Amino acid sequence: MTTEVPTREQLVRRASELAPILRKNAAWSEENRRIHGESIEALADAGIFKLRVPARYGGYESDTRTLVDVATELGRADGSTSWVASVYWIPTWMACTFPDQVQDEVFSTPDVRICGTLSPSAMAAPVDGGVVVNGKWAFVSGALHAQWQVIVAVVVGAESEPYPVLGLVPMSDLQIVDDWHTSGLKGTGSVSTIAADVFVPSERILPLPAVLQGQYASQLNAGVPIYRTPLLPVASASSVGTVVGLAKAAGEAFFERLPDRKITYTGYTAQAEAPLTHLQVAEATMKVDQAEFHAHRLATLVDGKGVEGAQWSLQERARARADMGMVCKLAKEAVDIFSTASGGSSIYSDQPIQRISRDVQAVNLHALMHPNTNAELYGRILCGQEPNTFYL
Known part of the structure; x- marks a missing residue:
């Protein structure tokens, strides 16, 4: 599936036009420690969650200058909402480094939202067909409105040295800890998430060092500038x-x-x-x-x-x-x-x-x-x- 891709100017204008809604909901978001549902819907309607999605799934494949300018407009209205939108762009991009069949599953959800972290604060044990993950991740911005989370865990096996991996996990497999009581960015809902014996299949696992060096598993995204x-x-x-x-x-x-x-x-x-x-x-x-x-x-x-x-x-x-x-x-x-x-x-x-x-x-x-x-x-x-x- 492809869609007409808006220009940077059009996307920036859309973001600017969201200001009245985002400003109206800013105090509510701060008090309730999460982005207001109306603001999430407005971001989705404006295509904000599509900026890092591949074109074959109806995404825009926007460059980073577009991200900067769109987030600037969102940030002028409400910092927490802008922060969550920006955070979603990063794990969404990370999902595009996984094998293409994994992306087919992730991006089958319209306006999918993917949260994530780079902290290796969980452990993973090798099993047939994948790993079993146990651990906790803090500061997971946007977790309350996400369908997937990119996790980082350290795989420890009997026959190999420990090594960190990225994993893609449905939010339904994770527990959410409502612990976001802070002085700033209160509206982001950057709660903690917990994995308790969560199985992650091998196709949804990537070695973190390879990813950090730009070695990705996707073939269809390999030639797209924003994914290399x-x-x-x-x-x-x-x-x-x-x-x-x-x-x-x-x-x-x-x-x-x-x-x-x-x-x-x-x-x-x-x-x-x-x-x-x-x-x-x-x-x-x-x-x-x-x-x-x-x-x-x-x-x-x-x-x-x-x-x-x-x-x-x-x-x-x-x-x-x-x-x-x-x-x-x-x-x-x-x-x-x-x-x-x-x-x-x-x-x-x-x-x-x-x-x-x-x-x-x-x-x-x-x-x-x-x-x-x-x-x-x-x-x-x-x-x-x-x-x-x-x-x-």
Whole structure:
């Protein structure tokens, strides 16, 4: 099955048009610690879940620049909803590395949603025809609305060294632990999932090291540019649009309130007249621009390499993570400035900037997106040292 593929501009416009629904449901999602069902349906109707689905299943096979720009629009409306949409894109792409017959099963569900994790926090025992998995995964964003989960487990057998694998598991085989009680990205519903003696057939298992090196099992996707790029650069580029959107949302929230604000306990009856305000908004806006530059540079690198089918150098892989970390760092700095300039009244729960501040803080604490971790890794490679991680 194929469908007419919308252009990047059309998809960005669709995402922008979702803003009223997403904003309306943002407070509900935060209070209930999950994305509102109406928002999920709106994302599906707009084709947001099809961006990484192969064309033969009616998907759009969108490039990463499209993901960045679409997520930016979603993030301007609600960070949690944008985050979940972005997270779905990554395991959906990962599902496309599995054998084609496995994809036939996964993508038989219209607007299928696939959650996942890269943490090897479960164990797997070899059995006839596959493995039996036991373990728990935390921070599984979007699990509450997903049909499948990409898992990572360590296979331990009597006749081989332990080795990590990716697996595809129906959500109906997993238990959900409602433990998402957090200060930021509260609406994402990033609960934990548990496997208790779950059998995963061998065709739904891939060795993780091979995947990280770009060695995939799909034959039909092998020639498609978006599916011949290493996992970590793809994941990095898929994640940053939400962060840019949060930074832009902070600026929009600030400027919306600016005309009616003064600076209490000073002689400024209009905040817009204060030189301090001029310096704050200029610095914050430039940081948003810089964050968007790094997001687009990252997407350009990923898309260009995919089109060329070129090998990735170690430095390029490290720079992909460094760009992602810089987006997070600059966006948080911009949000902090806008938040500081918003005054005491901005801490009320009906003011979006307080939620934006907590959401961007949560993103910056994410293990894969942490600015300091990514900067150190890039600097390590620039200094000629070997990487101290497989996640490149």
